[in-house]
Amino acid sequence: MIDRFEVYIFTALCSINFLISCLLFSKITREQRDPYMDEIFHVPQAQKYCEGKFHEWDPMITTLPGLYLASVGLIRPVVWLADLKGSVVCSTAMLRFINLLFNSGNLYIIYLIICRLHMKDKSRSASRRMFSALALSTFPVLYFFTFLYYTDAGSTFFTLFMYLMALYGSHKAAALLGVCAVLFRQTNIIWVAFCAGTVVAQKMDESWRTEWKKRDEKSPSQVPLTINGAMRVMRFLLEYLKTPNNIKAVVLSTWPYIAVAVVFAVFVVLNDGIVVGDRSSHETCLNFPQLFYFLSFTLIFSLPTSLSYQRVVRFLQSLRKQPLIYAVLMTFSLFLVWKFTFVHKYLLADNRHFPFYVWKRIFQRHELVRFLLVPGYVFAAWNFLDTLRSKSLFWFLCFSACLVAATVPQKLLEFRYFILPYLLYRVHIPVPSLPRLLLEFGLFTAVNTATVYIFINKTFQWPDSTAAQRFMW
Secondary structure (H helix, E strand, C coil), X not given: CCCHHHHHHHHHHHHXXXXXXXXXXXXXXXXXXXXXXXXXXXXXXXXXXXXXXXXXXXXXCCCCCHHHHHHHHHHHHHHHXXXXXXXXXXXXXXXXXXXXXXXXXXXXXXXHHHHHHCCCCCCCCHHHHHHHHHHHHCCHHHHHHHHCCCCHHHHHHHHHHHHHHHHCCCHHHHHHHHHHHHHHCHHHHHHHHHHHHHHHHHHHHHHHHHHHHHCCCCCCCCCCCCHHHHHHHHHHHHHHHHCHHHHHHHHHHHHHHHHHHXXXXXXXHHHCCCCCCCCCCCCECCCCHHHHHHHHHHHHHCHHHHCCHHHHHHHHHHHHHCHHHHHHHHHHHHHHHHHXXXXXXXXXXXXXXXXXXXXXXXXXXXXXXXXXXXXXXHHHHHHHHHHCCCCCHHHHHHHHHHHHHHHCCECCCCHHHHHHHHHHHHHHCCCCCHHHHHHHHHHHHHHHHHHHHHHHHCCECCCCCCXXXXXXX
């Protein structure tokens, strides 16, 4: 239960967050009035929908029309109530403001998810829950795109809302919200599968504990990272999936998600692929280093909440106790970096994005750099595993599978693709202490301040264009 005092304080936090966001929104919109970057496709398309031209479609747009439908659905009632007319109705500023509303929704949804996930832990105070939600709502990559007309804020809102409903067992509502999430971005079908997977994982956990009780042994939440441990899990999975009653129970509990998956599969067949519009820039491949980039990204942004002296000591102890496993892991990672590193043409060509400079100043400095980073990837992976060690085995397998599906097929290194995996990771780790949360919020605020400052003040021009170019995520 959330007490009344916590409600008042959280409401005040939401109001302050919205006020500050509105001030930033006003400043950014005054500086960049015209559509910028992908907005040159999104804004005209939304304006066509505002005019009722639902049959017209820009072939350069690769996502489904969820953003434009939501914009029309929110703007139309306001227009009717305020009796607005003219170009202001679906102006660039009005459309961008939609994402400001989604940002406020994200803050509230993240807070409810944290309350739900950590409700059994009585030691987690109200202030820690609230600050955790506030910090995550200002997660730099997500927060920056609150001020532009991109799909990220709405995609995150509906995906997290879907997961919240799944946590409460409202799977039909979750599946409907999953449809909304997919309409914003097709790859959100992975997180629909994740919601279904958490239901299956819960049933497998129950069966796993029952099996161990029959042996009069304590059920381990973690299976040892050995060949015997892996074989034990594989045997259990095969036995579980061979039992008709288990299959029936899984289908009955996840049928709303299965229905969404079937409809999505029909769409893929009819569309001859996941991408709509221009497919030339969205080719899929097995870019396994994307997983390493995500783990490094996660380590950097979770430093205030995850890294500690004790954790580093545990890693060194693990390294000393299991040198053979780490040697094999290092070798395999080096092989993946060697054979499966793909570089998208946009990453090398568009100097407005931060990843361009990450790639140019780190990875392109020397051809051996990508191999020298592998030990860091291994530590980032270990830290990722260690911070989630309180989660059940089958939940972790489900999340890992979805994480791989969400990152590896992407050829383009784009930090926006890491938003949902990071948020879902972060809400599941134990709620950090208040000083750590303040450090996290301070880090995010510093990054946001620098990002907005650079976007507004550090403009430049291309030789063949007079338009001001701006740096962004």
